[in-house]
Amino acid sequence: MSLKYIDEYRDADLARLLVRKIKAESHKDLRLMEVCGTHTMSIFKHGIRSVLPKGITLLSGPGCPVCVTAQRDIDAFVEFARKKNVIVTTFGDLMKVPGSGSSLAKEKAQGADIRIVYSVLDALGVARQNPDRQVVFCAVGFETTIPTIAATILAAKGEGVTNFFVYSANKLTPPALAALMETDGVKIDGFILPGHVSVITGTNAYRATFEKYDIPSVITGFEPIDILKAVLILVQQNETGEKALVNAYPRAVSDDGNAKARAIMNQVFELTDATWRGIGTIPASGMGLKQAFNAFDAAQKFNMDMPDTPEPAGCACGQILMGLKTPEACVLYKKKCTPMTPVGPCMVSSEGSCAAFYRYS
Ligand code: SF4
Known part of the structure; x- marks a missing residue:
C-alpha cells in the first residue's frame, strides 16, 4: 500500500x-x-x-507529557508562580492540572504572573521583554520538544540572556x-x-x-x-x-531519526532519573540540564526540590497510563472528575485518555 x-x-x-x-x-x-x-x-x-x-x-x-508529569513537579510549578518577581511560562495544558494544594490556574486567578506560550521560544521572548523579571519555563516534553528547548537555551546563552530559566520535567x-x-x-x-x-x-x-x-x-x-x-x-x-x-511511518521516520536534533538535545541535556506519574522513578528516563548550563536551571536557581506527593485520592491516572485500568474504571470518572473539575491530569490534557473518553465515548 x-x-x-x-x-x-x-x-x-x-x-x-x-x-x-x-x-x-x-x-x-x-x-x-x-x-x-x-x-x-x-x-x-x-x-x-x-x-x-x-x-x-x-x-x-x-x-x-502532561499526564505523566509527577505531582511534585506540578507542585514545583505552583511554587515558582508564588515567588516574587517571577513570571511562569507554560503550555496551556498544564494550567488546570491540580497539584497537591493548588494549580497554575488558581495561582493566576490570585494574581500570579503566569503566561501561556505556544513555544519555548515565546518564553525566551518574555524574558527578553522583561529584563527585570525572572522567567521560568515549565518544560514537560518528550523527544519531540526537548531539542527545541535545548536550542532555545543555546540561543539564550548566545545572547547573554540571564533571566531565563527552565525547569526540566522532560522525559524519554x-x-x-x-x-x-x-x-x-x-x-x-x-x-x-x-x-x-x-x-x-x-x-x-x-x-x-x-x-x-x-x-x-x-x-x-x-x-x-x-x-x-x-x-x-x-x-x-x-x-x-x-x-x-x-x-509503518516511513514517510516521516527513518532508522536513525534526526541526528542533528538529538545532537542539540545532548549538547544541553544529560540523562537523569525521572519520576513518572503512576510508574515511579525510572532510571535514565529524564533529561536534566548539563552543568555547563546550570545558569539556566530553574531548579538550581530557586533551590527547588519539592517532596514526593501521592496522586490525588481516588485518581487512577497512574494505573491508566500503565494500561492497568480504563478511565471508566476510575470511581471519580464523570462524577467528581470532569473536564470542568479535573482531579487528575488525564482529564485535563487534550491528549489525556480520561479527557478523550469523556469527550468521545
Ligand atoms: S477520571 Fe479523573 S480522577 Fe479518574 S483517573 Fe482520570 S483524571 Fe484521575
Whole structure:
C-alpha cells in the first residue's frame, strides 16, 4: 500500500478494507497500547475503537507529557508562580492540572504572573521583554520538544540572556516502555509506537526494548489508515508469532531519526532519573540540564526540590497510563472528575485518555 496524499490516509474504502482484514485475521484477545497521546485522540476522533473486533482492547499508554508529569513537579510549578518577581511560562495544558494544594490556574486567578506560550521560544521572548523579571519555563516534553528547548537555551546563552530559566520535567519514551514491561500485572500484546517522537529518535531507539521483551511493535502516523494498518500488523504478528519492530511511518521516520536534533538535545541535556506519574522513578528516563548550563536551571536557581506527593485520592491516572485500568474504571470518572473539575491530569490534557473518553465515548 503506497499512499501519497493526506486524504488517501483518510480514505473510507481503504479503512473498511483494513477493518475487514483485521476482523478476518484476529482470533485472539489482544491488548494493544498506543504510547502517544496524539494517537489516543486520533483513535477516538475517528471512532477506531468502535470498528475493531471486541477482543481487541486499545490501551492509552504513558505518551501524554502532561499526564505523566509527577505531582511534585506540578507542585514545583505552583511554587515558582508564588515567588516574587517571577513570571511562569507554560503550555496551556498544564494550567488546570491540580497539584497537591493548588494549580497554575488558581495561582493566576490570585494574581500570579503566569503566561501561556505556544513555544519555548515565546518564553525566551518574555524574558527578553522583561529584563527585570525572572522567567521560568515549565518544560514537560518528550523527544519531540526537548531539542527545541535545548536550542532555545543555546540561543539564550548566545545572547547573554540571564533571566531565563527552565525547569526540566522532560522525559524519554523508550525507558518507559521497558519499565512497563517490567511491571507486575501489566499485560501488553503490542505497542503502537509514537510517530512524532520517532521522527527524532528513529526506529533504532526501540530496538533494545523490542529485542529484550520480544514484543510486537509498530511505529505509525496519526491518520486512520496509519492506525488501522498498525493494528493489522500487530494482529498478524500475534497470530503468526513472527514478531518484529516495524516502521509503518516511513514517510516521516527513518532508522536513525534526526541526528542533528538529538545532537542539540545532548549538547544541553544529560540523562537523569525521572519520576513518572503512576510508574515511579525510572532510571535514565529524564533529561536534566548539563552543568555547563546550570545558569539556566530553574531548579538550581530557586533551590527547588519539592517532596514526593501521592496522586490525588481516588485518581487512577497512574494505573491508566500503565494500561492497568480504563478511565471508566476510575470511581471519580464523570462524577467528581470532569473536564470542568479535573482531579487528575488525564482529564485535563487534550491528549489525556480520561479527557478523550469523556469527550468521545
Ligand atoms: S477520571 Fe479523573 S480522577 Fe479518574 S483517573 Fe482520570 S483524571 Fe484521575
